[in-house]
Amino acid sequence: MTTAPTAAAPPARLHTLESALGDPFADDNPLGLRAALEADERGEMFEAGETALHAYGLGAEFVPTALGGRLDRLDHLVEIMRSVYRRDPCLGLGYGASSFIAGVNLWTAGNDEQCRRAAELLCSGRRVAVAYHELAHGNDMSGTEFTALSAPGGLLLNGRKEVITNVQRAEAVVVFARTAERPGSRSHSQLLVDKAQVPAGHMTYLPRFRTSGMRGVQLGGIEFRDCPLPADAVLGRPGQGLETALRSFQVTRTTLVSMFTGLVDTALRITVDHVKGRRLYGRTAADLGHVRAVLATAFSDLLTADCFATVATRALHLVPEQTSIHAQAVKLFVSKTLMDVMNQLSAVMGAHFYIREGASAAFQKLLRDIQPAGFGHAARAACQVSLLPQLPLLARRSWTGETGAPAELFRPGSGLPPFDFRRLAISAAGRENLSTSLTAGLAAMPDGSGPAYTALRAHGEHFARELLTLAEECTALSPAELSVGASSPTYDLTTRYVKVLVAAACFETWRHARGTDDTFLADPAWAAAALHRLRAPLGTPAPLLPDHLQQPLWEELLDRCARSQGLGLLPRPLAG
Structure with missing residues (x-):
């Protein structure tokens, strides 16, 4: 088998920022969780954190390189902002993301002088609201x-x-x-x-x-x-204000919610440390099978959310004419998944999830801070309303095809062409090939064996059939069912479609990792776990992972925590 190129190294400035901010779990770190929590108790912005981000020049990350900034790849921006969110989401939103939202509108529609003025402000550490x-x-x-x-x-x-x-x-x-x-x-x-x-x-x-x-x-x-x-x-x-907003939302809805995975990364580490130190019935809580199952499942959900957000972020560079679809889906799925993970973790933490002192004190702050992921900037329901009227056209023009998306969409970390804000389209016009990548991927699925491989193929075939079923149901929708007043079962069609998109992103990311030196992504266990969770019927809790999928994820989670590696799709080295 031909070995595919390995993922490109992250920008050196990502390591620079991590090093400057230091270990968030160290009590003596003036930029760590304890100091951020003290500012939160006072209802104030974390002043030392803002000073550090100003010294780093975070504002330049929101400015395109053509205007003197450092924004060349949106996936790199997300990684950099995750370093901020994993320490203090208030810094992520209050120091950074709000200026980024404003900037995207300017880079999308502003004239040369307007862009120059905004770039000057942001690169000098000032703000645009x-x-x-x-x-x-x-x-x-x-x-x-x-x-x-x-x-x-x-x-x-x-x-x-x-x-x-x-x-x-x-x-x-x-x-x-x-x-x-x-x-x-x-x-x-x-x-x-x-x-x-x-x-x-x-x-x-x-x-x-x-x-x-x-x-x-x-x-x-x-x-x-x-x-x-x-x-x-x-x-x-x-x-043209509304058109500009619709274009810029494709960037911000995709990237902003992805930044929140840094918050969940920290919360999951806090929970792992808690169960390893918590003794119950003569052993640690981490020795209990149910606790391990919940944490392995939470890790799986975090990986799934990150995979879908990563594919959608890369799509902004590679297929910007389709991202009006992806952006709505990311907001719908990723924000809910991350909030659900936090709720799963709070159940494991028990009474410790709301204690505001001690080793786990930051958890309650993170649980509160995750909520804007679902309604901030644009509510999940608004994305669902926007997605629903597009389903019949997608069903007719795209879902019965067998053409997959570009392979580079599914190679996280690999090279990308420059991003052009002005290539964004208001509508995908019924064209979208991420969902049909699943059918194409199944046809090209490499040989394999074992329970994880068998489960992944079965789950993939289920979602390929689901897309064809959706095509029939959506084609038959009446115009009355495409408005805000649509029935609940009709709105459920958007959720089912988004699940197909997520399944395709995970399946294809696994398939394209085969033959590379990324042994984790090339292992079918994580992708099979993702699709296993996605198959839960609407309105019912998704089942915990079975043992043959749970154990490899539990071991990977413990290993990354011990090595201070990121808990996302790519295990980036972290300070700590």
Whole structure:
């Protein structure tokens, strides 16, 4: 068998950041979990952490290399941000991700001067906030009441935006506003508001919102009254604000939720340490079969989530015309999976999961901080509503085909072409070949033996049949069932489809690892475990892993924890 190329080494700056932040579990580390927890107790941003990230120059990671930054690969950005999230998710969101969201809109639609100004701010350690939502309208951006209407000399801003990260600390804000009174999608634009240029008396900050999770993140609001703004503040052409948002969401929904795997990595390590030290019935909790089964299953779910998010992130580079589908699916599946893993771990921790002192004190903070993964930036339900109307067209144009996705999609860490924000399409137009990769992969499945291999083939065949069943059911849907008022069984079709996408990502990642020197990914056990969990009927708890799949994952989990290696798809070396 021909040996495929090994994964490319991660960027050296990832090791630089890990080393600078140090071992998060060391009590004497001023940048560790204990110090982050103390800031959380005070409801403040972790100041020492922000100083360290400023010294590293994290803002430059959000700026494309063509504009003087370091953003060349989105998967590298995710890895770098995982290093932050595994220590303090508030730093991940409050120092970094909010500026990244704003930046993506600028790199997607901004002119040269707007991009240059934003790049200058971020590369110098300053911030750009983003103001999409209004509390009265939630995820319904078409209901936006904030206006930026034409006036002599330019535009006049009127209205308020709430729950904005870093609105007071940012030097500029990307604002989604109504720029025409008429109804329809062409009535909204995005604007770059440089706060230094806002005349006195026209802008007011609203009180900070206090939250149960992400306590340190500075969430506030802003109100404008007859605030003059030059007409060239608009990103792109007037009326294209919603289109810009739909393109940028493909990047942010895919990458932001993937960053949260760093949080779950830390929580899983805390739980492993806890059960190894906790004595029950004359032995450690780690010696109990059920405890091992739960932790091995949690590790499997983390790997599954990471695999799907990694494939979708690589798709942004390789097949950007399809990523309007992948982004919705990642938000739906990965966020729920990560939150479910945290709940599984809290059951193992018992009463220790909410104790705010001692060795496991950080767990309760992480359990609170994971919640925005499901609703932050865009709610899971909103993604489901967006995905549902596309199913019939996908069924007709894609699901009965046998063409698979490019092989490079399934080789984590390997080289990628440069990412071009402007290649993103609003709609996939019914074209998507990740799901059909499963059929193609089964036809090319290498020979093998053993219970894990046999299970993987059987599970793969199940999901290939499921895609054909979905094609029949979705083709027969009436237009009335494609709206917000669709029935629950119809909405379930989106969940079933997403499971096929995840199964295809895991199966193909395993298949393309065969013949490489990655012995873990080439072992069918992890992929068979992923598909085993995915096969649970909707509305029922997924079963724990059987012994023949559980044991290799348990051993891999213990080994990585002992070696301070990442618990994701690729075992990156970590500080500690």
